[in-house]
Amino acid sequence: MPRTPVLAGNWKMHCTIAEATALADGLASKVGRVEGRRVILAPPFTALGAVRKAIEGTRIELAAQNVHDQAKGAFTGEISPAMLVDAGATSVILGHSERRALFDEGDDFIRRKLESALAIGLGPIVCVGETLAQRDDGRTLAVVSSQVDAAMRGLDATAARRVIIAYEPVWAIGTGRVATREQAQEVHGQIRALLQEIGLPAADVPILYGGSVKPDNVDGLMAEPDIDGALVGGASLEVEGFARIVEYRA
């Protein structure tokens, strides 16, 4: 079975409920029936309900941008996995570089979130990626491998098949400086080799690229054999642009 391509929009801390509704309505009518690829929208928590309604009856899926690992308790400001399911999310982004860098999330916490998400039936989208300094030091493979290893090692095959990995080089996020398709493919190939090495069904795990994906570079990226989709920030906030990304031609 070939891997189904995944085009996911991470709206980050953007969109009021009204703005999110308009964006989701626009996408629902433009790409709500698209076949052969998965389309996932990740609005902020406050807009999950509105986006759920806007995409009802379409093939578009709903994701959250973060989750806590615990089921309930005194964790002011946090959201539990069950709350996300209740809000209609079917996936959740974990370990985004902004959460790692700005909110000190580490590999162990991200692994616990991943296990809690899987346990309740949410599909984790786990982000990994190196900083520019790490790349310049020749440490890209080491950094990305240890993040992937921490998230994935020891999962059973069924669980691993429900995970999506997103390779997002930090230097390419929000900078307009996209990784070349060769740079991205190189790391994607290494991630897949690592999954194989640790005994997971590597051929079945989608690996997305993220970092300045735009309508004018998506086709080239998607033509690479190990790039199975895109996790899109800025360009997912606009209907025409994200629709074009969903309708990439490889």
Ligand code: 13P
């Ligand atoms: P940009 O597409 O804005 O570079 O953001 C990428 C990203 O961080 C998606 O999670």
